[in-house]
Amino acid sequence: xxxxxxxxxxxxxxxxxxxxxxxxxxxxxxxxxxxxxxxxxxxxxxxxxxxxxxxxxxxxxxxxxxxxxxxxxxxxxxxxxxxxxxxxxxxxxxxxxxxxxxxxxxxxxxxxxxxxxxxxxxxxxxxxxxxxxxxxxxxxxxxxxxxxxxxxxxxxxxxxxxxxxxxxxxxxxxxxxxxxxxxxxxxxxxxx
Numbered sequence: 281x282x283x284x285x286x287x288x289x290x291x292x293x294x295x296x297x298x299x300x301x302x303x304x305x306x307x308x309x310x311x312x313x314x315x316x317x318x319x320x321x322x323x324x325x326x327x328x329x330x331x332x333x334x335x336x337x338x339x340x341x342x343x344x345x346x347x348x349x350x351x352x353x354x355x356x357x358x359x360x361x362x363x364x365x366x367x368x369x370x371x372x373x374x375x376x377x378x379x380x381x382x383x384x385x386x387x388x389x390x391x392x393x394x395x396x397x398x399x400x401x402x403x404x405x406x407x408x409x410x411x412x413x414x415x416x417x418x419x420x421x422x423x424x425x426x427x428x429x430x431x432x433x434x435x436x437x438x439x440x441x442x443x444x445x446x447x448x449x450x451x452x453x454x455x456x457x458x459x460x461x462x463x464x465x466x467x468x469x470x471x472x
Contacts, residue, residue: 285410287403289356291367298364300357303403307349310342348396351388355396358385359414366414367404371433377415436470 287303317335359382365373379397383390397411439457443449449457455467 285401285408287401287408288352288411289400289402291356291360291402291404293367293405298360298367300353300360300402302349302353308345310345312338312342351386351392352396352400354386354388355382355393356402356411358382359402359411361385363414367406370406372438374414374416376417378417379415 286306288306289300290303291298291300293299312335359377360367362377362381363375365375379390379393383393386393397415400411401408402411402414436454439449439454451467451470454470
């Protein structure tokens with residue numbers, strides 16, 4: 281959880297539905313001066329062709345900015361659909377999620393999802409998180425179900441918080457307690 285980052289997207293629960301919106305504070309307000317654009321269109325000459333190139337470049341830049349923020353919103357919405365339980369119940373309910381799943385759902389390349397989620401933040405009712413926080417490998421439990429590393433870290437945190445401070449549990453004991461709950465996690469992983 282990050283407390284100091286300005287969120288790019290804001291997630292709220294409205295009438296029982298999770299909604300995602302872009303944070304208006306981070307979306308640049310880019311406009312093309314229509315007076316100059318119309319003036320150029322009326323007085324286009326070979327001598328001012330360079331102005332036409334600048335006008336076209338400005339339009340492309342505006343489209344690229346719109347597309348980038350549209351992609352951020354699409355990816356954030358897909359993450360919220362997949363991680364609804366995290367928003368409802370906290371870290372122990374985090375599902376395993378890969379970039380590929382979001383890429384396929386949104387219809388973009390995995391590398392685009394990676395770039396879009398890098399240094400982008402989501403404000404949720406439970407805190408502000410980098411979009412990358414919602415991705416984690418699946419770890420298979422003894423009964424064959426998958427859980428995320430985030431959920432396991434939350435479970436380890438709960439075990440540590442419940443321990444007697446005068447007699448802290450060893451990493452091996454924490455590993456045993458996780459195994460009793462059906463999670464085969466290496467002691468080395470618990471140590472990390």
